[in-house]
Amino acid sequence: MRAVTILDRETSCPSCGAPVRFAFAGARAVVCGHCRFVVARTDRGLQAVGRMADLLAIPTPLQVGVDGRWRGNAFVVEGRVQMDRTDAPSAPWQEILLSLPELGQLWWIAYAQGRWYLTKEEPAPPGGLPPVDALRPGMQIDLGPHGLWVVQEVGWRRVVSGEGSLPNVPAPGALTRYADISGPKGRFGTLDYGDGRAPPTLFLGGLVDPRELTLSSGAPLEAPKAQAAAMECPNCGGNLPMLTGQAERVVCQYCGTASDVTGGKLAALGPLPRPPVEPAIALGRQGKLHDEPVICVGFMVRACWVEGERYAWREYLLFVPPSGGAEQTAAVGGAFRWLMEEDGKWQWVKPLEVGDVRDHGQSVELGGAVYRWKQQVTAVTEHVVGEFYWKVEQGEQVEATEFQGAAGIVSRERAPTEVVYSLCTRMRWRDIATGFGLPVGAAPPGGGQSARAVLGVVFIVIILAVIVVAATTMDGCAVGGFFFGGGGGK
Numbered sequence: 001m002r003a004v005t006i007l008d009r010e011t012s013c014p015s016c017g018a019p020v021r022f023a024f025a026g027a028r029a030v031v032c033g034h035c036r037f038v039v040a041r042t043d044r045g046l047q048a049v050g051r052m053a054d055l056l057a058i059p060t061p062l063q064v065g066v067d068g069r070w071r072g073n074a075f076v077v078e079g080r081v082q083m084d085r086t087d088a089p090s091a092p093w094q095e096i097l098l099s100l101p102e103l104g105q106l107w108w109i110a111y112a113q114g115r116w117y118l119t120k121e122e123p124a125p126p127g128g129l130p131p132v133d134a135l136r137p138g139m140q141i142d143l144g145p146h147g148l149w150v151v152q153e154v155g156w157r158r159v160v161s162g163e164g165s166l167p168n169v170p171a172p173g174a175l176t177r178y179a180d181i182s183g184p185k186g187r188f189g190t191l192d193y194g195d196g197r198a199p200p201t202l203f204l205g206g207l208v209d210p211r212e213l214t215l216s217s218g219a220p221l222e223a224p225k226a227q228a229a230a231m232e233c234p235n236c237g238g239n240l241p242m243l244t245g246q247a248e249r250v251v252c253q254y255c256g257t258a259s260d261v262t263g264g265k266l267a268a269l270g271p272l273p274r275p276p277v278e279p280a281i282a283l284g285r286q287g288k289l290h291d292e293p294v295i296c297v298g299f300m301v302r303a304c305w306v307e308g309e310r311y312a313w314r315e316y317l318l319f320v321p322p323s324g325g326a327e328q329t330a331a332v333g334g335a336f337r338w339l340m341e342e343d344g345k346w347q348w349v350k351p352l353e354v355g356d357v358r359d360h361g362q363s364v365e366l367g368g369a370v371y372r373w374k375q376q377v378t379a380v381t382e383h384v385v386g387e388f389y390w391k392v393e394q395g396e397q398v399e400a401t402e403f404q405g406a407a408g409i410v411s412r413e414r415a416p417t418e419v420v421y422s423l424c425t426r427m428r429w430r431d432i433a434t435g436f437g438l439p440v441g442a443a444p445p446g447g448g449q450s451a452r453a454v455l456g457v458v459f460i461v462i463i464l465a466v467i468v469v470a471a472t473t474m475d476g477c478a479v480g481g482f483f484f485g486g487g488g489g490k
């Protein structure tokens with residue numbers, strides 16, 4: 001019998017005849033290294049079921065064949081799958097298959113926005129998984145023995161490329177549905193609905209501290225070196241420092257040309273109009289806020305319309321470099337923060353784990369504290385410049401809701417496919433200026449004349465609002481919405 005097993009695992013590609021090997025007992029597919037066809041083990045023997053595109057240049061220290069240890073258990077990298085989302089085809093990512101032979105387990109590891117995630121297939125709860133059409137970003141789902149989870153993202157994706165041995169049979173190019181879910185304390189999971197013909201599968205896991213994984217070379221697991229330190233603007237040739245290593249879209253601060261970062265280069269998309277105001281904190285400026293070293297890497301002007309009146313505010317994307325902040329154990333690639341300024345009032349905006357927030361619609365709970373619904377607007381991105389970790393677009397819209405609590409404001413930004421929460425706390429310009437080594441006594445930053453012009457109107461509106469609130473019930477929800485100070489966590 002043993003000989004048969006070995007023969008079964010070492011075979012030849014039905015498409016091109018090259019030798020292929022199913023690396024572990026449960027492998028159902030292997031990508032032929034010669035012709036790139038997916039070779040599947042089926043009831044009727046081996047079948048070539050579609051051809052993978054060439055691998056995309058997404059760097060990783062976890063190449064197929066690399067081995068090491070995770071929490072004392074040996075692992076070996078057996079395969080990887082590269083995917084993209086249908087709403088962001090130029091932002092592919094990859095998931096890497098680790099086999100832990102001593103435990104008989106398979107884990108998927110992925111790197112995104114400075115963090116490593118590990119997930120493993122788990123049995124669906126007794127009642128099955130909820131239908132994908134019922135899922136909305138921000139809603140809570142009960143996975144029985146696996147506990148309560150929050151839907152973070154719902155979308156369509158497809159397999160673009162891959163290599164090595166895989167526990168399932170991917171169909172290159174086929175659109176499949178998925179939902180990413182988030183639980184407390186960095187737990188993470190995915191519901192894979194496939195093409196809808198088979199029951200969905202559940203993958204659960206969480207953030208992993210990269211120090212728990214060591215490669216046999218003795219090297220620690222480091223962030224993939226994805227980008228050069230600087231790139232040239234494809235339009236004006238300006239030198240654009242790549243400060244985060246995670247940029248997906250860059251808008252040149254000199255000429256306004258938007259570019260995508262693909263394959264280690266910038267590909268121009270086209271010009272964007274320049275922001276009407278200069279950022280109060282220059283791009284590339286370094287500082288220290290809340291004991292974290294930060295670099296200003298992006299600037300946005302966003303606005304909303306309330307009863308025919310436009311209210312604009314400005315947001316600064318800050319990058320905390322690797323091992324810079326206080327909570328860097330799981331974020332080897334650094335972390336992001338925001339500063340938000342409206343009419344000279346500043347907020348420090350820190351992204352939250354979706355799974356740490358309990359969203360009840362009219363209120364949210366965070367760390368045992370309750371934040372109550374304050375206002376909701378549609379926030380539109382009007383101007384952007386700098387480097388961003390997502391495919392930022394002019395005109396991008398999200399439903400932005402604020403919940404007020406004692407510790408500050410929980411901001412929820414919701415798009416049809418995704419939800420993001422942030423905690424916003426007031427900050428004085430004096431402290432920001434000191435942190436960045438800027439003059440404290442400078443003119444109110446950012447706002448400029450347009451903000452001053454609406455200020456008078458806003459005061460009248462506030463007075464009216466106060467009167468209306470006083471005249472109605474204790475619950476002021478119905479009249480809220482004049483001042484929006486939404487955070488921009490993405």
Ligand SMILES: [Zn+2]
Nearest residue numbers: 013016032035
């Ligand atoms: Zn082949």
Ligand SMILES: [Zn+2]
Nearest residue numbers: 233236252255
């Ligand atoms: Zn340029």
